Amino acid sequence: DIVMTQGVLPNPVPSGESASITCRSSKSLVYKDGKTYLNWFLQRPGQSPQLLTYWMSTRASGVSDRFSGSGSGTYFTLKISRVRAEDAGVYYCQQVREYPRTFGSGTKLEIK
């Protein structure tokens, strides 16, 4: 199974600052079509997860351009610019390169 390892944030992050969340996979997530099969989700307190980006860097419909995904085949970053109170929650990376699908353990973002 592909193991997904997420980093920790130095919480709380002041409102208006930037935050970067890291995620590492134990195997390359680049498929033969050239796409990198990595999703980022945000789960706000009491809510279901919401997709932020897919194919490593493509923003999902309706997602603010303050969220940007980047990375290589095994190391990924989700950058949140000008953080706001509504960005608080737990962020998860997920690989959809192969089965079983696997998630990182989550990174909590708190806003000051």
Added chain:
Amino acid sequence: EVQLVESGGGLVQPGRSMKLSCAASGFTFSNYGMAWVRQAPTKGLEWVATISYDGSSTYYRDSVKGRFTISRDNAKSTLYLQMNSLRSEDTATYYCTREGANAYWGQGTLVTVSS
């Protein structure tokens, strides 16, 4: 508007069965692979099973193979998860999800396995 509405959760005794349903609307259900993902109380996300758009292929995590069955009825735009031989470690909120680009999640249904 895309909607995924789960139902069928509740309290069940260990060893018993339960069937979850997910009613989909707002998109062409038969065009998408669908999945179930669960989240134990205060824990992270755990993929459970996926079914292809036409139901011809299914995939499961090892811990539920042979106990859970994912299925779909494209005519009814409904996804199912039949869960047999339930264990305490299956206690979780179960989310119905649309796979692929622009994945979407339902609000979840809580399954509690306890005597």
